[in-house]
Amino acid sequence: MSNALSRRDFLKLAGVVSGSVAFPSFLRVLPPSRAAQAGKKNVVIIVFDAFSAYNISLYGYGRETTPNITRLAERAIVYHNHFAAGNYTPPGTASLLTGVYPWTHRVFQSHRPVIDSFATRSIFHAFNDCYRIAYSHSPLVTTFFDQFQSVLDDYIPIQKLYLTDDGLVQILFSSDGDISSLSWERIIKKKVNGGYSYSLFLSDIYKNHRSAQIMDVLQSFPRGLPSINGDNYFVLEQAIDFLSDQLNIIPQPFLGYFHLIPPHSPYRTQQDFFDRFKNDGFQPVDKPKDIFGEKGRTPEFLLEMRKQYDEYILYLDREFGRFFKILDDSGLLKNTWLILTSDHGELFERGILGHGNLSLFQPVIRIPLLIFEPGRNNRMDVYTPTSAVDVLPTLLQLIGGQPADWSEGAVLPPFANTPPDRNIYALQAPFNNPKAHLTKASVMLVKGRYKLTYYFGYADLKSGKKRMELYDLEADPEELNDLYVTQPKLGMELLDELKTKLAEVNKPFRHSHSNSSFPGTPSMRSVANKDL
Numbered sequence: 001m002s003n004a005l006s007r008r009d010f011l012k013l014a015g016v017v018s019g020s021v022a023f024p025s026f027l028r029v030l031p032p033s034r035a036a037q038a039g040k041k042n043v044v045i046i047v048f049d050a051f052s053a054y055n056i057s058l059y060g061y062g063r064e065t066t067p068n069i070t071r072l073a074e075r076a077i078v079y080h081n082h083f084a085a086g087n088y089t090p091p092g093t094a095s096l097l098t099g100v101y102p103w104t105h106r107v108f109q110s111h112r113p114v115i116d117s118f119a120t121r122s123i124f125h126a127f128n129d130c131y132r133i134a135y136s137h138s139p140l141v142t143t144f145f146d147q148f149q150s151v152l153d154d155y156i157p158i159q160k161l162y163l164t165d166d167g168l169v170q171i172l173f174s175s176d177g178d179i180s181s182l183s184w185e186r187i188i189k190k191k192v193n194g195g196y197s198y199s200l201f202l203s204d205i206y207k208n209h210r211s212a213q214i215m216d217v218l219q220s221f222p223r224g225l226p227s228i229n230g231d232n233y234f235v236l237e238q239a240i241d242f243l244s245d246q247l248n249i250i251p252q253p254f255l256g257y258f259h260l261i262p263p264h265s266p267y268r269t270q271q272d273f274f275d276r277f278k279n280d281g282f283q284p285v286d287k288p289k290d291i292f293g294e295k296g297r298t299p300e301f302l303l304e305m306r307k308q309y310d311e312y313i314l315y316l317d318r319e320f321g322r323f324f325k326i327l328d329d330s331g332l333l334k335n336t337w338l339i340l341t342s343d344h345g346e347l348f349e350r351g352i353l354g355h356g357n358l359s360l361f362q363p364v365i366r367i368p369l370l371i372f373e374p375g376r377n378n379r380m381d382v383y384t385p386t387s388a389v390d391v392l393p394t395l396l397q398l399i400g401g402q403p404a405d406w407s408e409g410a411v412l413p414p415f416a417n418t419p420p421d422r423n424i425y426a427l428q429a430p431f432n433n434p435k436a437h438l439t440k441a442s443v444m445l446v447k448g449r450y451k452l453t454y455y456f457g458y459a460d461l462k463s464g465k466k467r468m469e470l471y472d473l474e475a476d477p478e479e480l481n482d483l484y485v486t487q488p489k490l491g492m493e494l495l496d497e498l499k500t501k502l503a504e505v506n507k508p509f510r511h512s513h514s515n516s517s518f519p520g521t522p523s524m525r526s527v528a529n530k531d532l
């Protein structure tokens with residue numbers, strides 16, 4: 001850790017923040033029967049948001065972005081072809097939490113809960129004899145925690161690990177979070193990029209108050225403090241310290257789900273890693289501009305963004321290493337399954353930046369998965385394609401829980417003999433009404449070494465508003481050689497298989513022509529550029 005920012009500073013800072021706002025305790029007293037589950041193993045899932053497998057040196061990236069994760073992988077099962085189920089936070093996370101694809105949980109847009117029939121089928125419900133603790137930096141994820149909170153023993157409020165907070169607003173009006181936050185913003189906050197508030201006087205006081213709150217730590221972050229949605233600042237060290245402390249004091253067995261924002265944009269690394277990759281000569285593979293490419297995303301701009309993202313990964317890599325060491329030193333890892341993964345990846349190619357775009361290229365859909373097994377001291381590499389929906393059924397088997405018969409995933413190898421050519425899917429459908437058939441969507445099918453992507457219903461698409469691509473991920477991992485035209489037989493077979501699947505998942509929903517006027521549908525630009 002840097003000299004400018006010691007662990008003690010963080011604890012002090014956390015104390016100051018906690019002292020100014022009284023956080024309600026969500027801790028509940030456990031019934032004795034649950035406390036008596038000694039001997040069962042714990043599970044901790046740590047999700048780094050928008051963490052692409054493509055940019056991870058453990059998986060072969062050209063920059064050494066993950067020295068700590070690579071070192072620790074010597075004690076893990078490493079999944080090399082692991083896929084998110086969606087390409088931005090809400091669908092990707094909902095699939096991890098429920099073990100089903102987005103076409104089943106129906107989270108296509110932000111701040112929407114999972115469909116009613118899955119409101120009691122989350123990982124938190126499935127781990128019903130564990131102490132369940134959850135935290136997320138991202139408000140897109142707390143939507144699900146809110147939905148599942150009746151089975152959360154310790155739901156840590158999102159503001160707990162922000163350096164600044166919106167006063168009492170979200171606490172006093174926790175059941176009306178959206179409305180109260182909006183009112184608060186209208187009255188007090190000035191928009192980060194211009195805009196106004198009703199009270200210029202209060203907003204200046206508020207601005208100064210916020211500046212004072214973050215001044216101590218700002219000097220350690222040359223690109224500015226890490227934040228989400230504008231000025232909700234946080235530092236990763238504080239989250240790692242707080243969450244690892246919690247794991248050492250809560251009853252066992254427990255399930256911990258921690259969703260941390262780095263390396264999600266804005267890419268603001270800590271000073272120890274600032275400009276680490278400057279002028280290192282790294283040249284990404286040259287790829288053609290995509291039809292979903294965005295204006296202003298020149299190769300030079302994307303190269304700079306990629307560098308900042310890669311430097312941000314170095315920071316989370318160090319902090320994950322520290323998290324691992326705290327758990328290891330305390331003896332927790334002897335009886336805890338530790339899972340490292342993400343909700344989706346990130347793109348810096350083809351004129352596309354970030355995620356939430358309509359495309360499903362590998363960097364935005366292939367994510368890390370490492371399972372640290374208690375007592376394991378060697379590395380195992382798994383190359384079979386796997387999915388985020390497999391995590392829930394696998395963990396349930398590992399702790400001896402009731403199988404989640406609703407899950408569309410499978411128990412992962414090496415814990416079961418998963419067929420290597422079973423189908424893996426992903427879906428992005430931000431313009432589609434969740435209650436209606438899929439008529440505007442991006443869908444992926446991975447079968448063995450082949451990946452078919454099928455885009456349909458978007459106005460931007462020519463030729464019947466459809467687009468199909470087929471890649472051989474083994475021979476062509478950069479997806480430069482579209483086989484859909486040169487291998488039409490294989491392409492058609494896989495497309496038929498995917499269409500059959502789509503017809504099956506559409507069945508419970510109505511066929512509707514209302515998608516074109518679907519209320520609340522974001523524009524393509526807002527999907528692509530918003531802080532997702």
Ligand SMILES: [Zn+2]
Nearest residue numbers: 049050089343
């Ligand atoms: Zn995300």
